[in-house]
Amino acid sequence: MRLLIKSAKIIDSESSFHKKKMDILIVNGRIEEIGSSLKPSKVDKEVKLEDLHVSRGWFDSSVNFGEPGYEERETISNGLKTAAKSGFTGVAINPETQLIVDDNGAVTSLLSKAAREVTIAYPIGALTRQAKGKELAELYDMRQAGAVAFGDYKKPVMNSNLLKLALQYAQNFGGLVQSYPQDSKIAGNGLVNEDENSTKLGLKGIPGLAEELHITRDLAILEYTGGKLHIPTISTAKAVKLIKEAKKKDLDVTCSVAIHNLIFTDDLLTNFDTRAKVLPPLRTKKDTAALFKGLKEGVIDMVTSDHFPVDIEHKKVEFEHALFGTIGIETAFGALLKLTGDLDFTISLLTKGKSRFGIKEAQIAEGSEADLSLFSPKGTREFTREEIFSTSKNSIFINSEISGKTYGIIAGDKWEIQE
Structure with missing residues (x-):
């Protein structure tokens, strides 16, 4: 051809x-x-x-499609077609499905379903069996089948010894361990960022401490064990500072930030729009400024859409009962370019991350x-619902300029x- x-x-x-x-x-x-x-x-x-x-192919380090089990949210086929139309040649797919991707067969099945699509799927295997945080999943077997990293999506590893064992074991084959940064006991049943807005709205808050405490613990374990750690979707100014200090110690740690956490603050929540209910929650202007500075300085290694389709039955409900998450892969380029105003910087952000996941980069x-x-x-234009190709339409970016x-x-x- x-x-x-x-x-x-x-x-x-x-x-x-x-x-x-x-x-x-x-x-x-x-x-x-x-x-x-x-x-x-x-x-x-x-x-x-x-x-x-044209640029080198873009890569997203954190997307979700639903299949197997939640096909009403998004199938692998349509999800990858959406990624292709959005400019992404590769996406790392989280194991957040009804049938958790936690063994060799599940990884093989995902890759088989994705084989005919243009965008390449890179499976992230669950770190623990059924993502329950009790015992390690079959990490080496999943790596042999094609998994590029291991993590329980939006589920923190609360057992410190389990994270220690994961980092030690994964070193034997160069595996990348992901640890979602949230202390569940501190976060409790929080729904939004804990500050003035949560009080005004009468909504339970998730303090930045929940994220920062967990990151502090994870970095201490990494310093003890060695290994490769990736902290996905940080959201606070202090988190940036903690990771910056860890990198000065030459710890092998990387992190990402979700695009919506760079752009929006919890001021968006005044009308209780569930599209703005995301995890980690939207924080403050101080946090978004620190996150952007962290990107410019290279402390934050990559951005992600953190694309998470949610069907209308689980999103267009009372704020307390709505699922966390927004789709974002279709607006990733336009939102970033609008934010930065710098094409070269935007493209550099969209093409980062492959090497960390052991994916070969092709040159132009x-x-x-x-x-x-x-x-x-x-x-520049206003993004509308009609432009969404994803099966689910829960985009925080609707009516925003891109x-x-x-x-x-x-x-x-x-x-x-x-x-």
């Missing part, structure tokens, strides 16, 4: 073609030639789009496998391109 991309501005700070408008010829899934005004003798498809830009160079995201940074648009992806000899 021969595919020709015409007049695309390449955004890749490590490429000699950075910010140059070039043609790219892809043959059988590999970049055969990059040049000006290419005129190959034969092509099966020509891609020529308004204000076309002749001879490399095609792994490209296609987009335009032009323009910038640019995504055209799709090319991954190997497959593509998903909106023309």
